[in-house]
Amino acid sequence: MNNPSLRQWLLLSLAVCITLGLGLAGYLLSETIGLRVQADAGARQLELHARAVESELDKYTYLPSLLELEQSAQALLADPASAASGPVNVYLEGLQKRSGSRAIFLMDLNGRVLASSNWQASDSFVGEDLSFRPYFKDAVQGRPGRYYGVGSTTGEAGYFLAHGIQRDGRILGVAVVKVRLDALEARWQKARLEAFVSDENGIIILSSDATRRLKSIEPLDAASRERLARSRQYYWSPLSELQPLEREQLGAGVERLTLVREDGESPPRPARYLAQSLPITDTRWHMTLLTPLKDQRREAIIHGVLAAIAFALLTIVLIARNERRKVIATRLAAREALEAANNLLEKRIAERTLDLRNSNERLKGQIRERRQAEQTLRKAQDELVRAGKLAAIGQMSTSIAHELNQPLAALRTLSGNTVRFLERGRLDVASTNLRTINDLVDRMGRIIASLRAFARGGEHSGRAEAGVAITAALGVLEQRLQTRPVQLDCAVTPATVAIDQTRLEQILINLIGNALDALEGSDAPRIAVQGLVDEGRYKMQVSDNGPGIDAHGRGHLFEPFFTTKPGELGLGLGLTLSAQLAAAAGGQLYLDADASAGATFILILPLWAPSAGSHLP
Numbered sequence: 001m002n003n004p005s006l007r008q009w010l011l012l013s014l015a016v017c018i019t020l021g022l023g024l025a026g027y028l029l030s031e032t033i034g035l036r037v038q039a040d041a042g043a044r045q046l047e048l049h050a051r052a053v054e055s056e057l058d059k060y061t062y063l064p065s066l067l068e069l070e071q072s073a074q075a076l077l078a079d080p081a082s083a084a085s086g087p088v089n090v091y092l093e094g095l096q097k098r099s100g101s102r103a104i105f106l107m108d109l110n111g112r113v114l115a116s117s118n119w120q121a122s123d124s125f126v127g128e129d130l131s132f133r134p135y136f137k138d139a140v141q142g143r144p145g146r147y148y149g150v151g152s153t154t155g156e157a158g159y160f161l162a163h164g165i166q167r168d169g170r171i172l173g174v175a176v177v178k179v180r181l182d183a184l185e186a187r188w189q190k191a192r193l194e195a196f197v198s199d200e201n202g203i204i205i206l207s208s209d210a211t212r213r214l215k216s217i218e219p220l221d222a223a224s225r226e227r228l229a230r231s232r233q234y235y236w237s238p239l240s241e242l243q244p245l246e247r248e249q250l251g252a253g254v255e256r257l258t259l260v261r262e263d264g265e266s267p268p269r270p271a272r273y274l275a276q277s278l279p280i281t282d283t284r285w286h287m288t289l290l291t292p293l294k295d296q297r298r299e300a301i302i303h304g305v306l307a308a309i310a311f312a313l314l315t316i317v318l319i320a321r322n323e324r325r326k327v328i329a330t331r332l333a334a335r336e337a338l339e340a341a342n343n344l345l346e347k348r349i350a351e352r353t354l355d356l357r358n359s360n361e362r363l364k365g366q367i368r369e370r371r372q373a374e375q376t377l378r379k380a381q382d383e384l385v386r387a388g389k390l391a392a393i394g395q396m397s398t399s400i401a402h403e404l405n406q407p408l409a410a411l412r413t414l415s416g417n418t419v420r421f422l423e424r425g426r427l428d429v430a431s432t433n434l435r436t437i438n439d440l441v442d443r444m445g446r447i448i449a450s451l452r453a454f455a456r457g458g459e460h461s462g463r464a465e466a467g468v469a470i471t472a473a474l475g476v477l478e479q480r481l482q483t484r485p486v487q488l489d490c491a492v493t494p495a496t497v498a499i500d501q502t503r504l505e506q507i508l509i510n511l512i513g514n515a516l517d518a519l520e521g522s523d524a525p526r527i528a529v530q531g532l533v534d535e536g537r538y539k540m541q542v543s544d545n546g547p548g549i550d551a552h553g554r555g556h557l558f559e560p561f562f563t564t565k566p567g568e569l570g571l572g573l574g575l576t577l578s579a580q581l582a583a584a585a586g587g588q589l590y591l592d593a594d595a596s597a598g599a600t601f602i603l604i605l606p607l608w609a610p611s612a613g614s615h616l617p
Contacts, residue, residue: 015315019308026307034299035274038291039254042276046289049195050278053184053206053287057159057280060179061144063099064163067092067175073106073115075590077165077172080114084593087555088115089126102158103178109171111136130176132232135162139174146283148205150235151178157205181206194273194292200284201228203239209261215242217288245270253277256293310334406476406509407444411437413479436475443476443502462500463608466531466538467492469501473508480516484525492531496608497538499585504605507581507589510574511542511601517565518546518599537587538607543600549591557591 067073070091075083092104096117103125105116111131118124130136135145145162158178164171188195188208196207202218214237220228228234246258254276261271273290280287317330414433421430470492474481481488497504512527519525522545531540549557549564556562560576575589582589582603592600 015312019311019315022311023304023308025304027301027304030299030303035250035256035293038274038293039250039276042274042289042291045193046195046276046278046287049188049193049289050280050287052187053197053285054281056181056184057283060099060101060161060177063095063101063104063177064139064161064175066095067104067106068163068165073175074165074167074172075588076106076114077108078167080108082592082594083590085115085126089117089119092117093119099177101177102156102180105176105178106165107136107174107176109140109173114173133160134231135160135176136174138162139164139176140171142171145174145176147233148199148285149233150237155235156180194290195288196290197280197285197287201233203228203234204242205285212242215240217242246272250274257290259290404444406513407440410476410479411440414440440476443472443505462498462503463496464499464501464504465494465496466504466540467494469504469508470529470531472505473512476505476509477512477516480513484516484519486516486519487524487526489526489528490530492529492540493533495531495533495538497605498608499581499587499605503581503585507578507603508540508542510578511603514574514601515542515544515546515599518544522546533607536607538605540603540605541592541600542603543595543598545598548595548597549599554591554593558589 070088072083072087072091076085076088088106092106092115096102096104103116103118105113105118105125107113107130111129111133113125113128113130116125119126133147133149135147137145139145139162142164145160147160147162148157149160150157158180160176160178162174162176165173165175185206185208194208196204196209196212198217199205201224202216202220204212204215204217207213214234216239219241220239225239228239242259244257244259246256248256250256254274257273257275258270259273260268272293274293275288275290277286277288279285313330313334317327317334320326320330414437418430418433418437421427421433470490474488474490508529512529515527519527524545526545528543529541530543531538533539553562553564558575558579560573579589582605585605587603587605589601589603592602
């Protein structure tokens with residue numbers, strides 16, 4: 001190889017090959033490092049947005065269980081045929097507006113919607129059979145129902161949270177809250193974030209790019225498509241696949257994808273992304289963050305070119321070794337370039353360090369704020385407990401005065417009559433009145449003892465004779481019944497019920513006394529008292545032909561201190577106390593909404609069943 005020209009050409013070809021090889025190596029190394037940096041930054045961003053999704057879901061989880069505290073909802077589920085659904089619809093509508101949810105509805109054990117917040121809308125859920133929905137099946141079995149799907153009534157996508165409404169350890173029905181998650185997509189779009197959330201079936205349910213919504217991230221076989229179509233979870237969506245042009249697995253939950261991007265403003269074009277996925281807590285969903293790699297690829301190309309140029313410069317330096325000045329100048333230039341690159345690298349490291357420090361400070365501030373919020377919440381809960389205790393004490397004290405009012409009035413009347421009968425020598429009648437006074441005094445003692453036990457939250461067990469209770473209640477109210485021409489019809493089947501005798505008499509005195517007040521000024525006043533055994537429980541009914549109770553009064557009838565009487569005739573505690581006494585004995589007291597005229601109150605009580613250790617008095 002003595003030909004200088006051939007040697008020069010070979011050296012030049014070798015230099016070119018080495019330059020291209022180093023450029024390619026620089027490109028690959030820069031791409032690897034860039035992907036690692038992008039993956040670290042993407043992981044932090046993905047964690048932040050995944051927690052935001054979890055927070056958005058968690059803020060509605062309390063709503064279904066809240067309906068368990070609503071008495072009208074429990075009454076509707078316990079007896080859909082008798083209870084009115086109107087008040088429940090109005091309550092659900094108000095709760096939906098205050099919570100910002102899409103819809104709230106109540107279902108019986110057969111999956112039929114009994115009441116809904118959208119009861120006035122044309123696409124109301126009322127009457128719909130949703131027993132096929134998985135969230136209903138989970139809630140009926142006592143498990144939390146969590147489900148994303150497209151509504152079969154409205155065709156609108158949403159996230160459903162279901163909870164089984166229980167009473168006495170038995171599930172009466174299911175409360176469901178439907179929420180829209182569009183706000184998450186709007187925030188992603190505003191932040192120019194490309195991300196999507198896929199559910200347990202691998203179907204994209206939330207996406208910053210609307211064209212990707214309801215697409216499958218994995219191929220679906222025929223059996224899976226048939227199963228999803230039968231479940232109607234996605235209504236009639238074709239469930240097409242999100243098919244990447246290229247796909248490369250880089251690690252656990254990390255991929256490099258090439259997708260066709262459609263923004264509606266320009267023709268579809270391929271775009272490369274770094275895809276990172278993270279499961280969302282308490283769901284079977286996964287959130288995927290798509291980080292565009294356009295800038296990272298451009299930087300890798302630049303770094304590869306720089307590597308090739310650096311080698312070319314080195315080659316030129318070696319070739320021009322005889323030209324000392326040029327070699328020194330080239331070395332100085334290379335050194336300056338290296339120092340500039342080092343300064344740039346140090347600057348970027350300092351910026352990244354500052355960003356991390358700022359992020360840590362923000363996180364610390366958020367932790368402090370959350371702790372303060374938790375302390376404030378605990379203080380508020382303690383204040384509510386104390387307020388509840390004070391309210392209970394006030395209610396019991398006024399209840400004693402209310403319950404003793406009628407016996408005291410009877411004592412005042414009987415004592416006056418006894419004096420007159422003694423003056424007239426009517427000793428037999430006076431003796432009868434004195435015995436009645438003695439009974440009333442005993443009854444006042446029993447009332448005070450019963451109310452004291454009720455205020456202490458003591459035992460509510462006992463037994464009472466229905467016929468004896470009616471007789472005693474009419475005896476207390478005998479004076480009022482004699483002073484007005486009231487037709488009284490009593491048809492009571494004798495039975496023993498599981499409630500203290502005095503408490504049953506208190507309830508009946510309140511109901512019959514309220515009926516007498518309602519008949520004030522009526523032309524032909526009539527009161528009917530009925531009692532019979534109905535489906536293993538004892539049903540007592542007190543009816544009158546008075547003016548009845550308006551819609552406003554029905555909604556607040558059992559609230560403390562609510563009354564339609566003048567202030568000197570009632571405190572508004574009789575019905576409240578009676579309902580509490582009935583509930584404490586395992587029964588219920590309610591107003592018959594189907595009564596055609598006047599007002600009809602129905603008292604349901606369990607029959608008394610002697611246990612193995614019980615004995616007759």
